[in-house]
Amino acid sequence: MPKTVITVDDSMSIRETVKMTLQSAGYQVLTAEDGNRGLSICLTQKADLVITDLNMPNMDGITLIGRLRELPAYKFTPILMLTTESQEDKKVAGKKAGATGWIIKPFDPARFIAVVKKVCPIGEPVLV
């Protein structure tokens, strides 16, 4: 059973990059372009990991994290936020809303996979 990752970002490039990178590492990836869409996908499909941008139209990432944490199915699901260096305050707000961790953009695919594998291990036995 491949692990399902839902990635929420208003930038198509980021969505596609995340998708291609994680697919290449063996994850199944669904994408959404804003928080609203992301939430509705999460409601219909249980994700093993949610990766969300913070600055998005309609529903931003922090609201999305908060809304997901209210759902029993997502109470303990790892959620990573995509941030830039300059968003220290957003990072704190995201953590407060229940985010598991963050990935700083721009990211290097190998490092990105490493972080994702860390919070959402893909297979057994778990290696590093």
Added chain:
Amino acid sequence: MIDLDDIQRRTREVFRQEASDLLAELEAALLDLEAAPANADAINRVFRAMHTLKGSGATSGFPELSQFLHHVEDVFNAAREGRVQVSPTIIDRTLKVSDAVTRYLADTTDRARDILTQAQPHLDVLLAHLPQKTATTNQAATAAQEKRFRIHFRPHRQLFQTGTDPGVFLDDLRALGTTNITGLTDELPDLDALDPEQCYLHWQIDLATTGNESAIREVFAFVEDDCDLDIHALDADEAPLGIASPIAAPQPPPGEWLIDFKLTPQSLAAPGLVDSLWLNLAKLGSHRVLQSPAGPTPQAGDWRISLTTALDEPTIADAFVFILDAAPVIRRTASTAASSAPPTPPRPATTGAPAHNDTLRVASEKIDRLVNLVGELVILRSQVTAACDTLGQVPPALQNASEGLLRLSTELRDVVLQVRMMPIGETFNKFKRLVRDLSRDLGKEVELVTEGAETELDKTMLDQLNDPLVHLVRNSLDHGLEPTDERLAAGKPRRGTLRLSAEQRGDRVWIVVSDDGRGLNAQKIRTKAIERGLLPATATPSTQEIYQLIFLPGFSTADTVSQLSGRGVGMDVVKRRIELLRGSIDLQSAPGRGTEIRLSLPLTLAIIEGLMVSVDGDRYIMPLSIARETIELTRAQRQRANGRNVVELRGELVPYLRLRDLFGFTGPAPELERVVIVELEDRHLGIVVDEVLGNHQTVLKSLGWLTRHIQVFSGATVLGDGHVALILDVPNLLTYAGRQKTAGVGLEI
């Protein structure tokens, strides 16, 4: 194995597409901002577009773009926070920056970077607007000498609420060096008091590592605020570390594996990456290095090791998972392969299909091909229906299949056409910039108003509309709208208004370009037309007719040939282009009040819903959308009307046109003819035919070059039985009939 190059290539391509949308949005937001410099929403939009361009650019392999835009983003971030006032200079320079980025992305040569370099002056101006900021300092790395640390990691009770598994930090510590981890359970309550959603465990970890304390803190970065973390370095004489030996290989009989892989300088440069590999290998079993690289850089190059482990190949491959370019080849050695089960197939790079796509970008030629194929399918469908009809008694199975085919092909057609429909708003948005730049050049104040941006039109149509619209907009700006002083003298508002609007009416879309300028000068047009021999000096045309003269080839009214219009491309070209799209162009003007040019275009170029009629044995199709009803016309009625060619429809006298007369068919007319009542520009008109045959879905084929001057037919279609039916262009038909003024066609148009 993961092909990073390929990912990068595809990413760059996707980014180029996205960037063009973002740049369009950026430009639109900037122009909105120019209209209202304090508009927080517009500032936000500029910032967001800039931010996404920068962020996506860096991720998609355009690091220099990201660097380039970084400061511009800073400026708008400062504007968001009220630290910087948006000035016309900022907007102007940002537009220049946006232009440079557009050119940069379009340039796939090595010179692309130069474009950004050349735009540096704009950046400098923008930077000058930014409040001074302090530079950040880099942390110096510490030398690598193995040190020992004792770490106490006590997560807060609610750790699990952030979806965090404390185990991952322990794993990360193991990657840093040699560890001895003790789980402490003293805070665990009695079972009845235990809340399974809380974390009661804490850990003490002794770690021997070449890293420093900040590397250890980095491991816990995600839970910095969710745990108590105590790290202190152990002196050499403190209690010795009870370092555990690597996990012993599991019970099943071990196999012998031969692994070839390579380490690149890049992977060696990444901290901890290669160490984690050796650690993972140690966990899998015992390994022996058979061959190590002898190149100039230590460790970089080809490796061959042997590994004894009971685990299977995918598990071994997992040890290499972080070193993406290691390209490991894992083989079981002959001695053990013979006695063991067949090796497990290698794990595919990707498991599971992508289940969901929000949008998909498809090359338009693929869709064009699809439309053509669907067109052919629709024709074939008609042929099947026609064949069934000639059979008379059709087997039920064939009848069902034929009906199913009808239903499916209709739906397929609708879906495919819908795919090609695009809102016209994007086209309109391009004009904001054009109007801004041109009005500045001309020293005129012009406001562009757009309406009906959501109106959808066929993509092909939109593409081909762009040039004619540019021409019309330029004309309005150049000739139509007056300079400010002239407007004020005429008692008009300072700012001229240029209006672009779109509206769907039935199966047509109206696009109106209008201005509140000085209007057309009929006298001037008349003089010019006579000068150029386009109008006899003695003619006394109506004002409306004079206006139509500007659509004649070789007509230009500009007193001086300005840099904007009057470059030899006249309104005749615009008219021809619109007509090629099966559209029509209509012009109205009031002196001193302005000019309005209306384009009427079909929704799509490919397929129309038609009404099939016959005249003298030939079949014709007219667009169903304009047909309202059909009534009967007896010979007696016709004779009674005494050649006036009107028929009474519920008290209204409706003029009609007999195709028989118009086309000069001399065969005997049936006793009972049919009048198709059509609605054109809010007027009812009748088209008299012999017979109305019914609805017909029609794939339009253009008549081709040889017959391009024929205006009464907009195209032709192939019928189910292989015959060709001509498609009537009703508006042009009426114009033609009016011009003919033949006996019996006394239609007042």
